Amino acid sequence: MNLSLPQIEALRQILGDTNVLLDEADLQHFGGDWCRQYSPKPSAIAFPTTTEQVQAIVRWANTEQVALVPSGGRTGLSGGATALNGELVIALDKMNKLIETDVASSTLKVEAGMVTAQLQQHAEDLGLFYPVDFASSGSSQIGGNIATNAGGIKVIRYGMTRDWVAGLTVVTGSGELLELNKGLLKNNTGYDLRHLFVGSEGTLGIITEATIRLCAAPKPATVLVLGVNEMTDLMSVLASFQQQTSVNAFEFFSHNALEANLAHSGEAQPLAEAAPYYALVEVETASEVETEAALACFEHCLIEGWVVDGVMSQSEQQAASLWRLREGISESIAPRTPYKNDLSVSVSKVPAFLAKVDSIVAEHYPTFEVCWFGHIGDGNLHLNILKPEELAVDAFVEQCKAVSALIFEEIARMGGSVSAEHGVGLLKKHALSYSRSEEEVRLMKQMRQLFDPAGILNPGKLFD
Amino acid sequence: MNLSLPQIEALRQILGDTNVLLDEADLQHFGGDWCRQYSPKPSAIAFPTTTEQVQAIVRWANTEQVALVPSGGRTGLSGGATALNGELVIALDKMNKLIETDVASSTLKVEAGMVTAQLQQHAEDLGLFYPVDFASSGSSQIGGNIATNAGGIKVIRYGMTRDWVAGLTVVTGSGELLELNKGLLKNNTGYDLRHLFVGSEGTLGIITEATIRLCAAPKPATVLVLGVNEMTDLMSVLASFQQQTSVNAFEFFSHNALEANLAHSGEAQPLAEAAPYYALVEVETASEVETEAALACFEHCLIEGWVVDGVMSQSEQQAASLWRLREGISESIAPRTPYKNDLSVSVSKVPAFLAKVDSIVAEHYPTFEVCWFGHIGDGNLHLNILKPEELAVDAFVEQCKAVSALIFEEIARMGGSVSAEHGVGLLKKHALSYSRSEEEVRLMKQMRQLFDPAGILNPGKLFD
Incomplete structure (x- = not known):
């Protein structure tokens, strides 16, 4: 589908000439998002500046049967803002007041x-x-x-x-x-x-x-990075901190994720002793009492043997540098073409789920390296399968899809989610049924029809 | 509508004999809720004990075109769980595990x-x-x-x-x-x-x-009751406590609400100096530092002249007794046949809204006494109009409905809600359009039809 010249003229009437872009570079830039698996192919990019203009475009699109793709900062990871079929992209960039x-x-x-x-x-x-x-x-x-x-x-x-x-x-x-x-x-x-x-x-x-x-405004906080041998120990650490302190964040990453990050940043190992998994804990320490409680909790975890080694920030700078150990992972593994999954289960099921996924990958694809990180306090794991150097990208993605199907079956068995925080978009719509029942999907489709009877809004996203 | 004997027999087949009640006293008890404005008239009360039984009843009701009213603890204040037209009440009382x-x-x-x-x-x-x-x-x-x-x-x-x-x-x-x-x-x-x-x-x-x-689990807390002369002062007090302390609750009541409560309970005035309005503030005081912050905030409000007099609890017992000043109001005004409204506006609009309502009542019904209390930190005001002794209940309710219409118009102008926390049920459905647009109501009706195509679930509630 492409817009006709009269259609483009009509859009310019609504938005003004400068707010309708047609150049190939603009179509590429504004037609996609951070999910790089698709080749954007919009027919034009519209930049409304008021709600009234958005309403005018939508009404016009209903009359003309033009499909629309709403687009924000294009940082989505599931292709939800990607235009593949000549859609008109509605970019909200100029409505930022x-x-x-x-x-x-x-x-x-x-x-x-x-x-x-x-x-x-x-x-x-x-x-x-x-x-x-x-x-x-x-x-x-x-x-x-x-x-x-x-x-x-x-x-x-x-x-x-x-x-x-x-x-x-x-x-x-x-x-x-x-x-x-x-x-x-x-x-x-x-x-x-x-x-x-x-x-x-x-x-x-x-x-x-x-x-x-x-x-x-947030109160002063302290960051700890703690090495653990077993996921079950990590859960004990989580429970302890939740009982004894005010937890702002409880993140986790596997040792190879840390290694990749350090190799990329050139920073030193945070702990004297390496461990298979690490927790990054941020706790509120507005008072001396709270700082002492955090320290006591840390020591308790050491004594119990849940934590093998750890570090607790003594300054804002040190806290920020510990945070970089977690935040730099995504960028550092990017060159290894990671196949990402954004999964969640109940917090209590995290250790069993992680072990199951590790064993699925080891059994079916022993040459694949699995790199874990995520928001474990929410039961949300980012599974990254790293591409073996010798394998072609297409073959790798195919094999990852096969392994994903096995993982999604496990997610369904455990009552988890195939998309914890990234959304469904294009990338996960084939997997929706692992997390939502047939009846739910039918109801969702019917509801979509109530709000968008002509089917012009983001067609092909979420479900077909 | 009444259930036929074969229908009652079918219900007994699904639920067992003891889980279907037909006695008039049971129909009265389980067919209504705390909204006392309606006379319950269900045809039977069903007590399912499993989800499967609920499903069986709903399927049966679809076949037989029997209307159902789901019923919980029957403490609702808008008649949402009231059966007026021979409906079958589904009481969840036995599903409490x-x-x-x-x-x-x-x-x-x-x-x-x-x-x-x-x-x-x-x-x-x-x-x-x-x-x-x-x-x-x-x-x-x-x-x-x-x-x-x-x-x-x-x-x-x-x-x-x-x-x-x-x-x-x-x-x-x-x-x-x-x-x-x-x-x-x-x-x-x-x-x-x-x-x-x-x-x-x-x-x-x-x-x-x-x-x-x-x-x-909640941390130790301290309760303050503070007298203020103006609603705008009350908002300054709210802002101060929100900035300086961790606020658990910020309630308010008018002087006549306090008077009614004290007359009912026989307790003494909490403050030496009376004020038109009072705030009850509960703040977290897990540490000495937090207790000092609460005290400093209290003193700051006194110095600024926002608070004319106040008291701060020194023990759990005293905190509980201060809470009773707020919690006893509803019961204490019950003999005065209050006409209740559960309204909300943005927190910043509370003083203007309260003044407007006071002036509407004073202008149109100068003999009515208005008693205010509510959750002012959420912008939620419970307006209670007390019946003048000499006025008959029916005439009073009629006049209150007329004044409510004027208040609801003000709510609509201010973008507020005609039901902040009580729900719509039967009592507020005529007022829904003051808070929800025609398009929203149409969409809600269409959505209801998707989930309940035969229209057997709680008919007449929310909207017709």
């Missing part, structure tokens, strides 16, 4: 194209805090975060993006404008359509504005 | 009929905490709490019931069994139907089981 500051209500109303880091800065300027944070905060946009219900590194303490959305302005697939929940903290007046839009991946409507809740 | 304890994941899986206080006790037994709490915790059931998204006195710190639901087992109106979210913390696989069921008031399906998140 702060609309309203309400300090008494601890909320900010912003346009959906505001970059996450900018939102975080606005919050900080008020002495407040927007706590959802992840590696792509410098590029991702709040609208996209909401559409994928983005998670990140502080979920154990602060929850997902969902938990911070007090109101949404959306244009549905049929071009209706909805003001959902209006920034209220309490509003029990029927079905909460706001929550339906969170995580809907652009298939029900286009989010144009959001009212975001803020919280108190 | 603990199904699974998962300490590592900090979750409990329970049947929907478990009483809130029992759930709180199970959490406490594990050294954990279920933080949603309200006056009816001793009777309300977790399924009913979820179906109305119950709020209460700790929302400012811990959020609504919605925030603690990790998984739901529901039987839809068409008799399908859905396992929603399976207790996971992270699961981004399409539309989150779990959140659609939270607050759906029994119109989409019957909740039979729930996986509930728990949190760490």
